[in-house]
Every structure is written in structure tokens, then in C-alpha cells.
Amino acid sequence: MKLLLSLSLLSQSSFREPTSKYWLQAQETHNFIVENLLTRYNSYRVNTTDQTNTAYEWYSASQIYADAAMIEAGDTRYVPYMNNSYAWMNNMWDMSSSIGGYYSTANIDGTGSVGDKYADDNSLTGVVYLNAYDVSTGTERVNYLNSAKACANWLIYSDQWDSIYGGGFWWSTAKESKPTQTNGLALQLFLRLYQLTGEPLYRDCAYSVRDWLMKEMFDTTTGLYIWKIDGPGVGIKHTEKFTYDNAIMIEAFLLYAQIIGDYSYITKAQALGTKMNTILWNNVYRVYLFNSISKRINPAWCGWASQAMILLYLADGNTAWLDYAQQNIDYMNLKLRNSTNNGYYAFCDIDGSGVDTRHEGVDQAWMQRVQVLLSNYR
Numbered sequence: 001m002k003l004l005l006s007l008s009l010l011s012q013s014s015f016r017e018p019t020s021k022y023w024l025q026a027q028e029t030h031n032f033i034v035e036n037l038l039t040r041y042n043s044y045r046v047n048t049t050d051q052t053n054t055a056y057e058w059y060s061a062s063q064i065y066a067d068a069a070m071i072e073a074g075d076t077r078y079v080p081y082m083n084n085s086y087a088w089m090n091n092m093w094d095m096s097s098s099i100g101g102y103y104s105t106a107n108i109d110g111t112g113s114v115g116d117k118y119a120d121d122n123s124l125t126g127v128v129y130l131n132a133y134d135v136s137t138g139t140e141r142v143n144y145l146n147s148a149k150a151c152a153n154w155l156i157y158s159d160q161w162d163s164i165y166g167g168g169f170w171w172s173t174a175k176e177s178k179p180t181q182t183n184g185l186a187l188q189l190f191l192r193l194y195q196l197t198g199e200p201l202y203r204d205c206a207y208s209v210r211d212w213l214m215k216e217m218f219d220t221t222t223g224l225y226i227w228k229i230d231g232p233g234v235g236i237k238h239t240e241k242f243t244y245d246n247a248i249m250i251e252a253f254l255l256y257a258q259i260i261g262d263y264s265y266i267t268k269a270q271a272l273g274t275k276m277n278t279i280l281w282n283n284v285y286r287v288y289l290f291n292s293i294s295k296r297i298n299p300a301w302c303g304w305a306s307q308a309m310i311l312l313y314l315a316d317g318n319t320a321w322l323d324y325a326q327q328n329i330d331y332m333n334l335k336l337r338n339s340t341n342n343g344y345y346a347f348c349d350i351d352g353s354g355v356d357t358r359h360e361g362v363d364q365a366w367m368q369r370v371q372v373l374l375s376n377y378r
């Protein structure tokens, strides 16, 4: 097996197909976001449908992730968008608690952040900030790192991890379930902070999350990770397989291999990718399913797999992964894109019928991001 290069998408940025239509479409997607979702406060509306005055934490973080990818690709026009939305995110941080933590919802003017906090939101945001760190300089760069550490600090000290179901982070402070995605994203954040700081605490947290995921969430029958555990006592395992859960696990295992230096995790990531491409891939329409029981397609949750496939390509140089990444994106452009305003719709059935024409912010963010990533190679 050929082990190529660093797994960071960043180090690849010197090369981009100069005429890539994906690069153009990533920019068009961003234009749609600026025209339809960006507010005068530098926040993003949840959707365009009803002029909602609400912003969601993980939608905003996903947009920062998308803009970081534009900067990484060499386009500095996206720096103010990234920085300004990062500054706005302070409105969602719990200032009343010494350990902080992001709330999930706020008004677009920054008021009204209350309620539950989500461990997946805080984990994803930490990961996103480390990408922003990678493309920043000076004080701003230090700020991104400190904010990523603050997200991890909240995870560690918030009581979101306990011994129920043998360990694992709860999805939210309501403590109703422990999902794969939350824990996979926490694993990514701890690994990357360990890489940057060398602090054993982050490594030990990563080991605990990895152990729990592999013991409780891996389904040996299908070779994929299950959805979640909930309920009383030992809990009920929900064995549906979601595309983005498994994409997140591929990304986590590739980071694990690179940062801990255990290359057996490359093999684990490849095996997961192969299973995804059997069980969660539709061979007729050439797209990832939302999950193993639903035939609905969504740009963010299905598109996430394109990021994982590009990272697999970076790990082993096998261009077959890129074909999956590209065909998945091609499907979204064919079936879920409004060719007049360039916004992406929320859902359709696998044959492209039954389109739910809502324009949700998170779907735009993910389509911007995966297309700029792909434009480095296609």
C-alpha cells in the first residue's frame, strides 16, 4: 500500500485545475449565500424560505469551514467572510459559564442564545476553527486555536461524557442519545489539538473516544458504524447506517493514522470507504444515500461523503475514491441545484423527484466546501 503525503487538504492547495467547473460553482454557491442568507450582522439566516430571523450554530460553523477552504485554495477574498462570521459566533458562546460552550440557536442580531448545547456542534466548530487557524496569521490565528481549545475544554468539563452505555459523549445537554457523529467529531478535534499542542490530555481523550466508538458503535456485520444508542439501562442500539456518520469516521481514522502514527488506521478507513461504497452508494444514480433505510438525498449529509473520499484519495492515491467524490457532487448539481439562483434544495428522492425546494444554509455551505476541495483534482 502506497502511503502518500500529508492528509491535510491544505498542503495540496498549490495545485488546482485552472478551469475546474467545481471552483466556479463553489464561487456561485457563495454568491447565493451572500445574496440570500448573509445578514447585516455577519450572521447567516437558517434558510431563505420565510425570512426567518434565526441562525443555527452548526450552519454558521459549516459556512466558516467552506470559506476556509476558499482561502486555502488561494482566494483571499473570503478572509473577511470567515473572520467576520467567527467574530459573530461569540454571540452564541455561553458567557455565564466558566467553561462556556456554544448554544445551538440565536437570533440573527446575536441576541437570544439560550437552551441546550450540542456536543456535535461544539466538536465540529473546534475542527472548523483549526482549519481557519491553518489559513490565518498573527493574532487571528492564535484566536482560532484558543477558540478550538475552548470547544474541547467544554467537551471535557461539561459532563457530556459519562459511564452510561460504557462511555461516549451525549449528543446534547438534554442527554437523550449518544451518536456516532458526535463522538467521531470529538475524536477529530482531540487528535488535531494533540497534534498542535502535544498535550497528553488531548491524546488520552482521543483514545477514550476511539475505544468507545470501536467497542460500542462498530457493526461487524456490515463493517459500518451505527447511528446511536439511547434508552434506559444498557440502552438500545439504533443500527441504521448514516452516510455522514461513516464519512466522519473515515476522516477521524485518517487523522489517527497520521497523528498517532498507527498506519493500521489507514486500512480501517479504506475498509469503511469500501463498505460505504457498497451499502450506502446507489449505483444507478451514483450518489450516497442519506442513510441505509431512507432513499432521500440531501446536499450536506450526503455531500459530506465527498470530503471523506477526497481524504482517502490523499491517503492512498487511488483515484477511484475521487470518482465517487465527483459523481456524488455531480448528482447534487443535476438534481438539487436551482440553475437560476444557484442555490441548492434541501432534499429529493433518489430518482430526483419529490424535490423539497427549501434553501437551507447548511446545504449551501457544504456544497461550497466539497466543490472547492474537489476543484484541486477535477
Ligand SMILES: *[C@@H]1O[C@H](CO)[C@@H](O)[C@H](O)[C@H]1NC(C)=O
Binding pocket: 046, 047, 048, 049, 050, 052, 053, 054, 358
Ligand atoms: C426556516 O428556518 C426556521 C428556523 O428558524 C424554521 O423554523 C422554518 O421551519 C424554516 N422554514 C422552512 C420552510 O423550512
Ligand SMILES: *[C@@H]1O[C@H](CO)[C@@H](O)[C@H](O)[C@H]1NC(C)=O
Binding pocket: 079, 080, 083, 084, 135, 136, 137, 138, 140, 141
Ligand atoms: C482576518 O484575519 C487576518 C489574519 O489572519 C487579519 O489580517 C485581518 O485583519 C482579519 N480581519 C479581516 C476582516 O480580514
Ligand SMILES: *[C@@H]1O[C@H](CO)[C@@H](O)[C@H](O)[C@H]1NC(C)=O
Binding pocket: 338, 339, 340, 341, 357
Ligand atoms: C429558482 O430560482 C428562481 C430565482 O430565484 C425562482 O424564481 C424559482 O422559483 C426557483 N425555482 C424553484 C423550483 O424554487
